[in-house]
Amino acid sequence: MKAQVLSAIALMIAGTVGSQLATAAEPAKTASATSVLLSGIESKHNDAAVRAQDDFFRHVNGSWLKNTEIPSDRSSAGAFMDLREATIPHLHSIIESLAKAKNKPGTDAQKIADMYASYMDTAHIDSLGLKPLQAEFAKVDGMTDKKQIPGLMAWLNRASISAPYDxxxxxxxxxxxxxxLDITQSGLGLPDRDYYLNNDDAKLKEFRAKYLTHIEKMLTLAGDKDAGKHAADILALETELAKIQWTKVELRDPVKAYNKIEISKLDALTPGYDWNSYLGEMGAKGKIDYIIVSQPSYLTGLSKILQDTSLDNLKTYFKWHILRSAAGQLPTKFSDENFAFNSTTLLGVPAQEARWKRGVRLADSALGESLGKLYVAKHFPAQSKARMEKLVGNLLLAYKQSIDTLDWMSPETKKEAQAKLATFMPKIGYPNKWRDYSGLTITKGDAVGNLRNARLYAAQFELNKLGKPVDRDEWGMTPQTVNAYYNPELNEIVFPAAILQPPFFNAKADDAVNYGGIGAVIGHEISHGFDDQGAQYDGVGNLRDWWTKEDHAKFAAKTAVLIKQYSAFSPIPGYNVNGELTLGENIADNSGLAIAYKAYKLSLGGKPAPVVGGLTGDQRFFMGFAQVWRGKMRDQAMIARLKTDPHSPGEIRANGTLRNMPGFYDAYKLKEGDKMFLSPAERVSIW
Known part of the structure; x- marks a missing residue:
């Protein structure tokens, strides 16, 4: 998403409907909850043969791990993916209802139905061949001078086509x-710079070789008689881009990435590059007098690459990314080859998912909030939002109480922390106002054109913000997204409706499992406001250092231990977790669980927790946490995750976090010699 800087929990998708969508969502009505609450523990997934004290993740999820095969059309399986998959039929039902209705032209209903129908009409798509891209190819071929590149880059950026910067x-x-407006490095066809530059990793070298073959195949399908040479030229250019890109760890530093440069002074950074032409084509000229450059050294290096690369090679590169950006909407031979490389080779996924599912995801990506209005009305009970508001309130109270007892914050910083906490904005379920899609044109029978229009509309939606007041009501995720996030620039925590389902949140379950599940998610997101990145922003979203030097030193000492702990985990042979890349999310997991545990105790109001299903409240709390991270992943997908994702794999998020929790030791009587045991001196306690 281009609008906000987010820290998410995971990486990191009905009746007849009339001619128009409803203008507001009314929460669905459900029967009142029963007076006897369930434990919420999915015991069928447990493995009693594995001691909780030795491997809690497998103790809770072992039977599921043994008996579950990753579906052939997915790179992973687990709690997050199961909820995401369960949401797709709900959205499909909505879309099918819209398709059966007589929709007035220009309405959101017409746009959703026609976006989906156009994608599903494979016979028509196949008959068109590459005709839908000819005008775009001509736009590139028509360049006669490198001075025209900034204008082309503006169009590529607005169309969400990969280019050297975004x-x-x-x-x-x-x-x-x-x-x-912020300019950031971009332009690679492989997941990360390591895929181009690491010559010691045989697997990454193999991916690189197969990428070269993939480019050649796609260009050959497109009629390129010199596909082999052009593929080599593209890979060579992308490798040069990779060499000057910042690493994922470097990108975590918001201070280093804040480089405010007046437009009149950009020429000193990129000699000869016409930024006025770029900004004019973007529609930003005259609205701003400076931009933010996230990676200045990259742009300087890019300027030299553009000078040293022939115009013909640059054209080949641009046309390649136009082709790959639309591959899913092109004839079957293109979409199949695109899947074979990007999903089978890179992620290990053997089979492509059903086309109707892909069509639903496409419509969802284009008109997500319109679908969200109907999804919420059908699938989000009012009592779920009310109970979540109570959970969030207890989590914020637990943070408020904990700040005053922290051993790593000075009194003056604690005062600032309390002020920031008081301004946190929780958003639950769905937005108060919905996005207006009236400016988006969707035409039946034009799959590629609809994709382009949707992406151009989304870019224009962002560009229209320049010069206007900040919209603090906007959401960065749709209600049907199974995820959650913290945005430091708005100091907000956001929990879409779709994540508020078991195992994260169970309206029929006792509080213990909900505090261990969604409570830890809430705590995770709040903690991002106080982790090594989020703590650099104040309560109104400004990048300002409000900690003392001593606070920084004490916090760094604690987190250095976390880096060491997580860097020792190796989910697959030869590949370890990057403790520096995942630091913020590991801090959030440890902090979120600790605060959720305190909030659970607050919810009891001094009364003892009931024993439910033979389990104490604390045991259900920790089991609720572990079952949230239930999952498994194909090896190729795991490699991509370890290279690119700031989140640790699920098993490590469970066991790695619990090993630092004193309450877990008490609940399961851990002792020295147990495999989950860490000595008190080795444990990290942040909150």
Whole structure:
């Protein structure tokens, strides 16, 4: 997403409907909860043969791990993926209802139905061949001078086609009252720079070789008689881009990435590059007098690469990314080859998912909030939101009480922390106002054109923010997204409706499992406001250091131990977790669980927790946490995750976090010699 800087919990998708969608969502009505609450523990997935004290993740999820095969059309399986998959039929039902209705032209209903129908009409798509891309190819072929590149880059950026740099519109990190345009590194066809530059890893070298073959196949299908040479030229250019890109760890530093440069001074950074032409084509000229450059050294290096690379080679590169960006909407031979490389080779997924599912995801990506209105009305009970508001309130109270007892914060910083906590904005379920899609044109029978229009509309939606007041009501995820996030620029925590289901949240279950599940998710997101990145923003979203030097030193000492702990985990042979890349999320997991545990105790009001299903309240709390991370992943997908994802794999998020929790030791009587045991001196306690 281009609008905001997010820290998410995971990486990181009905009756007849009339001619128009409803203008507001009314929460679905359900029967009242029963007075006898369930444990919420999915005991069928447990493995009693594995001691809780030795491997809690497998104790809770072992039977599931043994008996579950990853579906052939997925790279992973687990709690997150199961909920995401369960949401697709709900959205499909909505879309099918829209398709059966007589929709007035220009309505959201017409757009959703026609977006889906156009994608599903494979016979028509196959008959068109590459005709839908000819005008775009001509746009590239028509360039006669490198001075035309900035204008082309503007179009590529707005069309969400990979190019050497991209843009974001978000709040100025030093002035959260205004929007700013941010230029960031981009332009690779492989997941990360390591895939191009690491010559010691046989698997990454294999991916690189297969990427070269893939490019050649796609260009050959497109009629390129010199596909082999052009594929080599593309890979060589992308390798040069990779060499000058910042690493994922470097990208975590918001201060280093904040480089405010007046437009009149950009030429000193990129000699000869016409930024006025770029900004004019973007529609930003005259609205701003400076931009943020996230990676200045990258742009300087890019300027030299553009000078040293022939115009013909640059054209080949641009046309390649136009082709790959639309591959899913092109004839079957293109979409199949695109899947074979990007899913089978890179992620290990053997089979492509059903086309109707892909069509649903496409419509969802284009008109997500319109679908969200109907999804919420059908699938999000009012009492779920009310109970979540109570959970969030207890989590915030637990943080408020904990701040005053922290051993790593000075009194003056604690005062600032309390002020920031008091301004946290929780958003639960769905937005108060819905996005207007009236400017988006969707035409039946034009799959590629609809994709382009949707992406151009989304880019224009962002660009229209320049010069306007910050919209603090906007959401960065749709209600049907199974995820949650913290945005430091708005100091908000957001929990879409779709994640508020078992095993994360169970309205029929006792509080213990919910505090261990969604409570830890809430705590995780709140903690991002105080982790090594989020703590650099104040309560109104400005990048400002409000900690003392001593606070920084004490916090760094604690987190250095976390880096060491997590770097020792090896989910697959030869590949370890990057403790520095995953630090923020590991802090959030440890902090979130600790605060959720305190909030659970607060919820009891001094009364003892009931024993449910033979389990104490504390045991259900920790089991609720572990079952949230239930999952498994194909090896190729795991490699990609370890290289690119700031989140640790699920098993490590469970066991790695619990080993630092004193309450877990008490609940399961851990002792020295147990495999989950860490000595008190080795444990990290942040909150």
């Amino acid at each position: 843009f974001q519109i978000h709040q100025d990190n030093k002035d959260s009252t205004k929007y700013v």
